[in-house]
Amino acid sequence: MNRKGFTLVEIIFSIxxxxxxxxxxxxxxxxxxxxxxxTDTIEIANVFLIxxxxxxxxxxxxxxxxxxxxxxxxxxxxxKENSHFNLRVYLVExxxxxxxxxxxxxxxxxxxxxxxxHYYHDKE
Amino acid sequence: MNKRxxxxxxxxxxxxxxxxxxxxxxxxxxSNKTLSEKKQTWLMDYYLLEGKAAEKLAEIDLLLQRLKExxxxxxxxDRLTTYQSSIENLMEDGYISFTVFEEGQDYNKSIRVxxxxxLNKNDISDLEFIESSNYEIIRYIQExxxxxxxxxxxxxxxxxxxx
Numbered sequence: 165m166n167r168k169g170f171t172l173v174e175i176i177f178s179i180x181x182x183x184x185x186x187x188x189x190x191x192x193x194x195x196x197x198x199x200x201x202x203t204d205t206i207e208i209a210n211v212f213l214i215x216x217x218x219x220x221x222x223x224x225x226x227x228x229x230x231x232x233x234x235x236x237x238x239x240x241x242x243x244k245e246n247s248h249f250n251l252r253v254y255l256v257e258x259x260x261x262x263x264x265x266x267x268x269x270x271x272x273x274x275x276x277x278x279x280x281x282h283y284y285h286d287k288e
Numbered sequence: 289m290n291k292r293x294x295x296x297x298x299x300x301x302x303x304x305x306x307x308x309x310x311x312x313x314x315x316x317x318x319s320n321k322t323l324s325e326k327k328q329t330w331l332m333d334y335y336l337l338e339g340k341a342a343e344k345l346a347e348i349d350l351l352l353q354r355l356k357e358x359x360x361x362x363x364x365x366d367r368l369t370t371y372q373s374s375i376e377n378l379m380e381d382g383y384i385s386f387t388v389f390e391e392g393q394d395y396n397k398s399i400r401v402x403x404x405x406x407l408n409k410n411d412i413s414d415l416e417f418i419e420s421s422n423y424e425i426i427r428y429i430q431e432x433x434x435x436x437x438x439x440x441x442x443x444x445x446x447x448x449x450x451x
Binding site: 171174175177178179181182185186188189192193195196197199200202203206207210214217259261262264276277278279280281282283285 | 293295296298299302303306307309310311313314316317318320321324327328331332335336338339340342343345346349421422423
């Protein structure tokens with residue numbers, strides 16, 4: 165059998181196989197990055213929403229009002245036109261002084277939903 | 289030594305390393321996502337539990353307000369004595385305490401609240417007495433069931449079993 169060129173064939177085959185595996189590897193990497201980005205977004209949204217809810221809980225009854233904030237993709241405050249994330253907290257009065265706080269962060273869909281109640285008694 | 293096939297072996301080894309690397313990265317990302325979801329569930333359960341505590345506070349405040357109003361309209365004793373005697377059965381060691389429970393997915397959570405009733409002196413008007421604060425929150429503690437190491441085959445690693 166003529167064995168000239170056998171090593172060249174071997175190398176060509178190896179490169180082809182490596183390219184195939186690289187494509188699969190890159191796809192795994194892309195999926196991992198997408199999952200990490202989504203997780204990061206949710207974590208940051210969590211921090212912003214909880215901060216807003218806790219801020220509302222620290223206010224007096226007279227200063228209470230619904231919250232509607234807009235943020236860019238990098239979580240900088242912005243107006244509604246350039247908004248990527250929308251943070252809302254609605255207040256529903258259940259009894260005198262007892263309010264239900266409904267917090268949401270919306271991207272294209274609802275990312276986060278936190279519901280709680282707070283009793284605003286005298287702050288004197 | 290015959291070096292035929294050496295390239296293939298090297299390439300196969302490289303492929304294995306790349307695949308392991310890729311799978312590790314994916315596994316790490318999925319673990320982070322799971323942890324984030326668990327944290328989110330815990331937070332939602334905690335805020336629902338806080339809501340229950342807020343409802344209980346509203347209930348107690350309303351009750352104390354009614355007792356104050358009754359104490360003012362009572363003509364037999366001075367209002368402070370009447371008010372104190374009416375809240376005695378609510379108090380434990382000088383505080384009004386309550387605990388709210390929530391059954392979470394994994395470990396049951398609870399919030400314990402201790403309130404100190406504010407007792408105003410008799411030298412203020414009836415209106416000031418009724419409109420003044422009824423209580424002050426002294427303690428507000430969130431508790432959760434401890435992780436049960438007994439379920440693990442080797443027990444608690446921090447407190448080894450003595451045989």
